[in-house]
Amino acid sequence: MHLAALSKIVLKNLEFQHDWTSLQEHVQSNLPRSLLFGLPPKRLYVHPDEQIDIIKAEKQLKERIPQEPEFEWVLPLHLSEKWSPCQFAAVFDAIEAIPPPGAAQESVGLDYADAPWRLWRGPKRGKRILLATVQDDSTVTYYWIHDGLVKPRQN
Amino acid sequence: MAAAASERQVRISRIAGRYLVFDIEDVVHMRRHHGICAVLTGTMPQNPTQNLFLGLPIELHAEEAKLLVDKKAGYIADELSEHLSRLTGPDEAARKAYIQSLKRQRRAAHAAFEEEKAKVRAQHQGKRKAGKKAKQTPAVAAESAEDDASTIGVAAAAAAAEGEQGESLFSTAPPKQPAAARESPLPGITPTTSSDLLLPCPARTVGDSSSSMAKDLSPSSYPFYRYLNSRGYYTTPGLRFGGDYSVYPGDPFRYHAHYLANSYGWDEEIPMLDLVTSGRLGTAVKKSFLFGAEKPANEGAVAGAGGSEVRVFCVEWAGM
Numbered sequence: 500m501h502l503a504a505l506s507k508i509v510l511k512n513l514e515f516q517h518d519w520t521s522l523q524e525h526v527q528s529n530l531p532r533s534l535l536f537g538l539p540p541k542r543l544y545v546h547p548d549e550q551i552d553i554i555k556a557e558k559q560l561k562e563r564i565p566q567e568p569e570f571e572w573v574l575p576l577h578l579s580e581k582w583s584p585c586q587f588a589a590v591f592d593a594i595e596a597i598p599p600p601g602a603a604q605e606s607v608g609l610d611y612a613d614a615p616w617r618l619w620r621g622p623k624r625g626k627r628i629l630l631a632t633v634q635d636d637s638t639v640t641y642y643w644i645h646d647g648l649v650k651p652r653q654n
Numbered sequence: 655m656a657a658a659a660s661e662r663q664v665r666i667s668r669i670a671g672r673y674l675v676f677d678i679e680d681v682v683h684m685r686r687h688h689g690i691c692a693v694l695t696g697t698m699p700q701n702p703t704q705n706l707f708l709g710l711p712i713e714l715h716a717e718e719a720k721l722l723v724d725k726k727a728g729y730i731a732d733e734l735s736e737h738l739s740r741l742t743g744p745d746e747a748a749r750k751a752y753i754q755s756l757k758r759q760r761r762a763a764h765a766a767f768e769e770e771k772a773k774v775r776a777q778h779q780g781k782r783k784a785g786k787k788a789k790q791t792p793a794v795a796a797e798s799a800e801d802d803a804s805t806i807g808v809a810a811a812a813a814a815a816e817g818e819q820g821e822s823l824f825s826t827a828p829p830k831q832p833a834a835a836r837e838s839p840l841p842g843i844t845p846t847t848s849s850d851l852l853l854p855c856p857a858r859t860v861g862d863s864s865s866s867m868a869k870d871l872s873p874s875s876y877p878f879y880r881y882l883n884s885r886g887y888y889t890t891p892g893l894r895f896g897g898d899y900s901v902y903p904g905d906p907f908r909y910h911a912h913y914l915a916n917s918y919g920w921d922e923e924i925p926m927l928d929l930v931t932s933g934r935l936g937t938a939v940k941k942s943f944l945f946g947a948e949k950p951a952n953e954g955a956v957a958g959a960g961g962s963e964v965r966v967f968c969v970e971w972a973g974m
Contacts, residue, residue, distance in 0.1 A: 581923035584947035641972035651942035
């Protein structure tokens with residue numbers, strides 16, 4: 500399947516089935532293929548340690564901390580593809596942890612900018628990509644792939 | 655204590671291509687100081703289908719054995735050649751010590767038999783006494799007790815005599831039996847372990863043969879395993895979750911596994927379906943799927959000092 504068609508399927512799926520916004524294709528010369536990034540309707544990933552920090556902070560502040568969504572990277576793939584660790588490493592080496600619009604958003608002054616739970620959205624955020632695997636029947640399933648050892652969520 | 659622990663050399667027996675450890679002290683040491691659990695494989699000879707509670711020996715992965723050798727915390731002994739060389743070796747003192755140890759075992763067995771016999775005899779007498787309580791006189795009992803004592807004394811003398819002669823057993827023809835003392839000879843036994851043969855651990859084994867043997871054991875997953883071990887992770891075989899390892903953040907007695915892990919080659923192509931299915935399985939059991947590979951050293955010249963670089967990735971279901 501042509502790569503352009505593949506990313507189009509994923510883009511449409513994210514836009515219309517999962518209600519993502521600000522979707523955009525990201526082309527970069529050192530990437531094996533173009534990535535997508537966008538803003539999901541609600542927050543997709545909370546690191547287990549971040550969750551602990553949030554609960555601690557909520558207890559201290561005695562109020563809920565709103566979890567606004569973050570910009571995420573998306574890598575479109577077909578299920579019949581085969582990727583080597585080398586290729587995954589190349590993708591991770593080429594990207595920043597936070598997609599460009601997200602980075603711009605973070606740089607704007609925020610409340611609690613240096614609170615422990617806040618850091619997970621900025622400097623403490625590890626590189627992660629949403630693997631969008633497309634089947635021939637145009638089903639798309641999504642998996643997180645993290646760079647390095649990241650402990651599993653307690654779901 | 656700490657010094658002794660750091661200097662301890664784990665003896666890894668290589669038998670039929672498997673790496674086994676027979677010493678319980680070594681097993682404890684590996685688990686405590688090197689984060690190696692390995693797998694208990696021993697069962698009871700009389701009930702080999704009993705596989706719920708297994709015991710010694712413990713079987714190591716090839717990469718675990720290699721890690722111990724590389725950390726200079728253990729050495730590999732090829733049991734077949736080692737045993738043969740010990741049994742036929744010219745070292746007279748070692749041979750004597752071994753023969754003495756066999757004697758000791760036989761004497762212990764003999765003592766156990768005698769004790770058993772005496773117990774049975776005492777029981778019978780007790781019954782007889784109860785039967786003819788009225789007739790029985792204490793004199794008879796005393797007499798029979800005296801009888802027992804004398805036989806035990808004779809046996810002990812025989813044992814001592816044989817112990818002295820043991821040294822010459824192999825070099826000359828067996829000397830004439832000291833006549834009267836032969837009524838209860840030491841029983842023949844089949845030693846269950848050959849640990850006595852290995853008692854004086856020679857330093858030479860550590861260097862030569864084991865390092866050459868470690869060279870030909872270089873499992874492809876070794877860099878990945880070493881990466882996990884150096885970060886304090888414990889591993890157990892991962893087949894029950896369809897991977898190479900289950901990876902624990904500490905001792906498996908205390909923690910649940912965090913990852914199911916697979917090791918690949920740097921350019922090995924992984925079918926996306928494998929990532930998807932393993933990721934899904936891992937999420938279903940509250941783990942994430944970890945895979946990694948060693949980056950070949952020649953790509954970056956900087957790698958030199960620290961050795962190779964291992965890259966790992968974690969996959970879990972995104973929940974959407």
